[in-house]
Amino acid sequence: MIYYEDLEIGKRASFGRYEVTREEVLEFASKYDPQAFHLDDEAAAKTHFGRVSASGWHTCAMTMAMMVENMKNVKQAGLGSPGVDQLMWKKPVYPGDTLRVESEVTEKRRSKSRREMGIFKSRAQVFNQNNEVVLEMTSNGLIAVRDPDAPIEG
Structure with missing residues (x-):
């Protein structure tokens, strides 16, 4: 199990494989982001997307699915x-793309207020099959501390 104490600043991970289907x-899109360029080939062809593209929020959801799947393998004490x-x-995601995360x-x-908890930031980039960055985010994670009674640095 990986706890706060085990996290290393600068440590990188590469994981995931998500095949985007039409x-x-x-x-x-029909349920959460029903804009024409996510739903209709003809309408999408008239936009800068050129064809039906995934909602950015869908791209976030696919990213989260890959992250959670990775956590099953890594066994992190995430909170x-x-x-x-x-x-x-950064770039549209299209049906037929295959995504991965770094x-x-x-x-x-x-x-300082919850001694049993650590906070960390991570930068994630999602790439398509052409190694183009399609999503980039900086997020905050909560993780259990192995020894809550240990002195807090700083």
Whole structure:
């Protein structure tokens, strides 16, 4: 099990494989982001997308699915997330794309109010099959501390 004490700033991970299907793009968009360029080939062809593209929020959901699947293998003592500092959709995601994630731990600190908890930042980039970045985000994670009674640094 990986705890706060085990996190290393600068440590990188590469994981995931998500095949984007047309059916899933249309299903997600119809329910959560029903804009024409996510649902209709003709309408999408008249936009800068050129064809039906996945919602950015769908791309976030696919990214989260890959992250959670990776956590099953890594066995992290994760406690959720208080949010995302930065999120950018760099390129459209299309049906037929295959996505993967690269992440890096960029900061970490102990919580002063919750001694059993650490907070860390990570930068994630999602790539398509052409190694183009389609999503980039900086997020915050909460993770259990192995020894809550240990002195808090700083």
